[in-house]
Structures are given as structure tokens and as C-alpha cells.
Amino acid sequence: MFTHKLFNLRCRSLMRKYASQTSAAASSVRLENEKLQKYLENLRGEYYALRVNTAGNSHAYARMARLEGVVNALERQRALERNLTSKHDLDKETDEDMRKLMEEENEVYTDLIRKQEEVILQELLLLADDENYPAVIFEVNAGAGGQEAMLFAKELYEMYTNYFEHMGWDFEEYAYETTDIGGLRHANIMVNDSQAYMWLCNEAGVHRVQRVPATEKSGRMHTSTASITVIPRPADFQINIAEKDLKIETKRASGAGGQHVNTTDSAVRIVHLPTGLAVESQSERSQLKNRELALKRLQAKLLQQQLQSAESSKQATRKAQQGSLNRNEKIRTYNYVQDRVTDHRIQGGTLHNISGFLEGGDQLSRLIERLQLEQRKVKLASLIEMWQPPSDVNN
Amino acid sequence: MMLKLLTKPMRCLAAAKLTRYASSGSSQPSAEHAVTETTKDETVVPVTKALDGWAGKLKEAGVEDTDFNLKCIVSHVLQRKFNTVPDNYANVSFNSSQLRDFERFCEARCARMPLQHIIGEWDFMDITLKTAPTVFIPRPETEEFVRRVIEEYRESEHIDMLEVGCGSGAMSLSMLHALPHVDATGIERSKAATALAWENAKLLGLHQRFKVYNHTMEENKYMPEELKDKQYDLIISNPPYVKTMEFQYLHPEVVVYENINALDGGPDGLRVARLVFDLACVHLRPGGKLWLELGNEHPPLVKTIMNLKYEGRLRFVDSYKDQYKRERFVQIEKV
Ligand SMILES: C[S@@+](CC[C@H](N)C(=O)[O-])C[C@H]1O[C@@H](n2cnc3c(N)ncnc32)[C@H](O)[C@@H]1O
Numbered sequence: 109m110f111t112h113k114l115f116n117l118r119c120r121s122l123m124r125k126y127a128s129q130t131s132a133a134a135s136s137v138r139l140e141n142e143k144l145q146k147y148l149e150n151l152r153g154e155y156y157a158l159r160v161n162t163a164g165n166s167h168a169y170a171r172m173a174r175l176e177g178v179v180n181a182l183e184r185q186r187a188l189e190r191n192l193t194s195k196h197d198l199d200k201e202t203d204e205d206m207r208k209l210m211e212e213e214n215e216v217y218t219d220l221i222r223k224q225e226e227v228i229l230q231e232l233l234l235l236a237d238d239e240n241y242p243a244v245i246f247e248v249n250a251g252a253g254g255q256e257a258m259l260f261a262k263e264l265y266e267m268y269t270n271y272f273e274h275m276g277w278d279f280e281e282y283a284y285e286t287t288d289i290g291g292l293r294h295a296n297i298m299v300n301d302s303q304a305y306m307w308l309c310n311e312a313g314v315h316r317v318q319r320v321p322a323t324e325k326s327g328r329m330h331t332s333t334a335s336i337t338v339i340p341r342p343a344d345f346q347i348n349i350a351e352k353d354l355k356i357e358t359k360r361a362s363g364a365g366g367q368h369v370n371t372t373d374s375a376v377r378i379v380h381l382p383t384g385l386a387v388e389s390q391s392e393r394s395q396l397k398n399r400e401l402a403l404k405r406l407q408a409k410l411l412q413q414q415l416q417s418a419e420s421s422k423q424a425t426r427k428a429q430q431g432s433l434n435r436n437e438k439i440r441t442y443n444y445v446q447d448r449v450t451d452h453r454i455q456g457g458t459l460h461n462i463s464g465f466l467e468g469g470d471q472l473s474r475l476i477e478r479l480q481l482e483q484r485k486v487k488l489a490s491l492i493e494m495w496q497p498p499s500d501v502n503n
Numbered sequence: 504m505m506l507k508l509l510t511k512p513m514r515c516l517a518a519a520k521l522t523r524y525a526s527s528g529s530s531q532p533s534a535e536h537a538v539t540e541t542t543k544d545e546t547v548v549p550v551t552k553a554l555d556g557w558a559g560k561l562k563e564a565g566v567e568d569t570d571f572n573l574k575c576i577v578s579h580v581l582q583r584k585f586n587t588v589p590d591n592y593a594n595v596s597f598n599s600s601q602l603r604d605f606e607r608f609c610e611a612r613c614a615r616m617p618l619q620h621i622i623g624e625w626d627f628m629d630i631t632l633k634t635a636p637t638v639f640i641p642r643p644e645t646e647e648f649v650r651r652v653i654e655e656y657r658e659s660e661h662i663d664m665l666e667v668g669c670g671s672g673a674m675s676l677s678m679l680h681a682l683p684h685v686d687a688t689g690i691e692r693s694k695a696a697t698a699l700a701w702e703n704a705k706l707l708g709l710h711q712r713f714k715v716y717n718h719t720m721e722e723n724k725y726m727p728e729e730l731k732d733k734q735y736d737l738i739i740s741n742p743p744y745v746k747t748m749e750f751q752y753l754h755p756e757v758v759v760y761e762n763i764n765a766l767d768g769g770p771d772g773l774r775v776a777r778l779v780f781d782l783a784c785v786h787l788r789p790g791g792k793l794w795l796e797l798g799n800e801h802p803p804l805v806k807t808i809m810n811l812k813y814e815g816r817l818r819f820v821d822s823y824k825d826q827y828k829r830e831r832f833v834q835i836e837k838v
Pocket of ligand 1: 740766
């Protein structure tokens, strides 16, 4: 609950910061918008109805809690509006000084009302966030460009793990495949934080790097890519691997074992019998460590398999989530020659100082916040567009 | 005793091989390999070249898992962590002194010196332990044993633990590493092992919660004088359990290089275990547990012994399988 508050605060300050950069998509979301007014009034009605009837129903209670922010903001707005002196009353006032005073007062209130509108909008945006996942699986994959792509993938990996730390999230690495020259083929990380999906979903897609690779002798510039996938883990989702479903294979399976022998091979292979999935690990000298690693790999594979199939069916029906699983969209370019990072989805998405950005601290954090805000506006716009006032439905 | 005398020449042979090249300066063990001159005095050999022929020689000498052995030796020579060395050794090379070391180590391995002694360290669960000549090398089954015990005590209150025959310290130190609420005391008959366990404790920064005594547990003198009234919540032990009869069939790595006192469990393999039972009667708190790693034919035997000879003192709780499905761990409770 506390983090939610913090988050709200953060959004508000963001809202102020970017209020001037309203994008085309969001321009339809104005408080004067008649449909939006109806929508708000409808939410207000829903809230009061729930307040009267929620006793014992946790589902309804949760919904009410979600609505509370918008409705309170709306009520404050209405209260402010009541303080305005009407044109009629102004005209009736004969005392010049008095009228001046009333006009000045009106200006102050108008200003406050405008600010309150922003608050309402912000609360609405929050309401539009319907995803709530306790964890996400975050994947980094090297793409086109051979070794250079793998080096880039490694840099992205470091950037994001730094970012996770920056955000104070708990995360766990499942799979990590490196290359001989220090690059990264593939990494799989579970981020255990209910805020993670919200912030990370816009990072999914293809990241492109343009630079002269360290290995390139002729000084030619290369373009290579790495992709990020963000797969949410729903609350009710769990992988339970039963011990009886596992076939654990090691080299040392015959003879008396224990003190009698000193064979050293520590490689472990695990077959998951129900699915036939096989994983192995021989990257450690301790057999138990190899077994733990292999099990983690298996768990990650199973999770991924199941999530992807569950997700693909959901995807068809969930417009809101579009893009977050789109691996092929080119979302960002890291151009070393010009020392810039450009996000292709927002206006003015070019930032300078690549090395600072790759540290995964404030710079990345700020860009993610901006993207997040844009995405919400779009979402809210489409939400209101699709919304049917109840009376229309009855017709 | 007889056995010790027989195995001595073999041990000397390997030791000689291990030092042969160290003193001989720039003799040319590498002449047969393609050598690339890069600077005047620095000869660099790709590891893939240096490996040439060694897998075959090791196999001939009866060493199994040759690839794994070679990779351990290569990473040791390069002073790199095992998991950072690529399996195909791309872009890794030796300078001339590293090459000499490498060949020296491979020779020693061909003489069946244990890999863990050659590289001077080994990984056990989450910790890395130094090894020393004659001190018992921890086995993978023991990792599974310790994993079980750790799970059993993960949520418990403070635990005072005793280990009988702690060797390199593998079991106690990995327990201490995993569980901050444990204090451990080890007793150990071998001087070399006692010193090694203490050194490992210090290297791992666990020495504040660890004590080790050089003491041989014997009938009526189970514990060192200063601990004779002490009682523990938990006793663990991996006592010597190889039957005397079995010695003739053991690999040279075990029978030649490990101390016979670390392995020999007498005619039925339970000679030292029986002493541990008696010790537990006195030094376990009521309700305290004794966990033992044994040979796979032992658990039913131990159950019988408990019922016949220790009734009212110790109670057999259960036995457990290792990762190869061999039943070899037992849990016993002080009544
Ligand atoms: C099989 S080793 C186990 C070492 C270590 N716990 C491990 O698992 O790696 C048995 C150890 O018990 C020690 N030992 C054997 N008999 C003993 C006795 N009577 N008193 C104390 N220690 C003994 C040996 O010296 C040896 O270090």
C-alpha cells in the first residue's frame, strides 16, 4: 500500500513534468470531453453503489478501493466548482470593488480546478492499469550480428540488472549462457516484484546498436540487435515439479559410491518425464550446484512454455497488452558514433550519453517513466473510446 | 599397516612427477607442440594445442572423465574460476611456465594422484575448500546428506552441533555457511585434517562459530577433556565405513592417497559408527538428533542395533536415499 502511494506521488510529479508534451493520442482525453464526463459520472455512481452494498464481498471491496482515488478527486473538483461565482451573480453585483474581488477569487479557483483536473486524469490513468502480476520473466536474447550482438546483449543485461537493483527489486537469474569472448547468448531472469511488469513492459522489443565493434579492424560501423521479452507471471501461476517426474542422470550411478570411490565428474542432466524437456549443467565443479542450476533451468523452461501458450490465447483478446510481447518491433537505437539513444515510440525520444544510460540508473529510469506515461494516455484514450454508457447499452 | 607400506612407493612416484619439471627450468616438454613466438621471451601456446594427446594418456592410465579432469587442470593453471573457462578453450593460451605446470599436473594425474589434490581445492555445495595430502576429499553423496540436514534445521532455533571426524571441514562449514543460527565443534583424529579444517574455516570467515579439536574418539574417552561434560542439539558424522575386505578393490586415488583412518570401518564397516552411537548416548540432549552418512547396506543393520542394544537411550527415526537412490543416511534420536 505504501509503495502504491509513493507511486502515485511519483506519477503526479511526472504528470506535471510532461503535461506540456501531450501526444496526439492523448489529446482526445480532456476533461471537457463529454464522453469522459459521462464515464466519470458512471464511476462515481458505481463507487457509491458499492459503498452501500459491499459487506463481506472482497471482490467488490477491492473494486471500491480502486475507484476511491478517482471519485475523491472528482468530488474535490466539484467542491471547487461550487466556489466559483456565477456570471449571473457577477453581473448583479453593483459595487465595483466587490466585483473585482469576486473576479480575482474566481481566477484563483479556476486555476485550482485546472490542477484538480490533472489529478483526476492521473487517477483515471492509474485505474486503467489493470495488469497486476506478482512477477515477470525477463529475457535477453542476442539477435542479428554475431559476436557483436552478443556483446551488446551482455551490456543490456548489465543495464537491466542494475536497473532492477536501482528499483530495489528482488530478482533471480535462471539461465545465463555466455560466449567465449564475454558476450551473452541468452539470459533469463525472474523479477519478483508486483511493480515490475508495469515498468518493464515497454522495454520489450528489439534494441539496435550501431557502432564500430571492438573486434572490427577496418573501422566499419555495424548494426546489430538484441531483443528483450517480458512475460508476466499471473498471480495464480505456479510451477510445481514433482520429484517423481524427474529423471536425474549423473555419471556416477553404479558401484558402492561414497567413500569407496573418488570419481570427479559433476555433470548433471535432468529429464522432465511428463514433457520430455531435458536440461543439463556442467558448468560447476560441485554436483549439487550443477543439479540446482539444471533444476532452475528446467523450471524456467516450463514456466516459459506454459506462460507463452497461456499468453498467446489471452493476447488475442487483450488490446491493452499489445506490444508488450512483440519481439519484432524495433523500439530503441543505441548509436555510439553520435553518442545517443533514441526511443522510436515517443516524440523527442533522443537522449545523449550512452554510457550513462547503460548504467541502468536515473537516465533509463526517466525514459521508462516517460514511456509508461505515454502508454497510459493511449490506453485511457482507447478505454474511453470503447466505453459504452450504460444507457446506450440498454437502447 | 601392511597396506600403507605397499602403497607408499606409488605415492612417491607421483610426488616425484609433480616436482620434476618445477626444478628443471626450461626443459622442453613443449617441443612437440606447435609454438608461436609472440615476443622474444614470451612463448604462448594455445590451450587446444597443449591438450594434444593428454586425453589418451589419461585414459590409458585408467582415469575416467578425462575432459572434465583436463578442464579442471587448465582452469587451475590459468588461475581462473572453473565456470569461466570455455569448454572449447577458444582464445585461451598458456605461457611457457603455465605450460610446464600443466604438463606436470597431467603427469601426476596419470599417476592417479587425485584431481582435488593436484589443484589444491574443491567445491562442496556453496563453498570452496582447500585440500591437503592424506586428508579425505569430500564426496558428492555428502553434499546430498548435508542438503538434507540443512533443510531439517533451516527454520530452527539456535543449534549447538558436534561433528565427529570433520576431515577438511566440508560438512560443518557448509552447515555454518547456510545456517547462521548454528555453532559447530569438530573433533578429528588426524593432525593434518584438524589443521586443514581450521584453515578452511578461517578462509571462509566462519571461524567465529567453529571450533576444532585434534582428538581420537575411543571407548571411554569419547571427547577431549575440555568437552567431557558438554551436550549438543545435533551430532553429524560421516565416519569411516569402508569394510576392511573391500580395500583391495578400491581405486588408487582412494587407497593410495587418502588416509586409511578416514576410510576403514572394520569388518562390517560400522566400527567407528558404534563409537559414535556410544558418544551420542552421553553427549546428545534428550530429543537431540544424530545424523550419519553410511554405506548402503548399513541402515537396516543400524536399525537392528538400535532396537537390540540402545533401547531407552537411542531411537532409530528413519533412513534416507542419496541422489543415486542408495539408502545410506540415517537419523537417530536421543530418548
Ligand atoms: C570419511 S572421513 C569424513 C570427513 C568429512 N566429514 C567429510 O565428509 O569430508 C572420516 C574422518 O573421520 C576421522 N576419524 C576417523 N576415526 C576417528 C576417530 N576415532 N576420532 C576422530 N576422528 C576420526 C578421519 O580422520 C576422517 O577425517
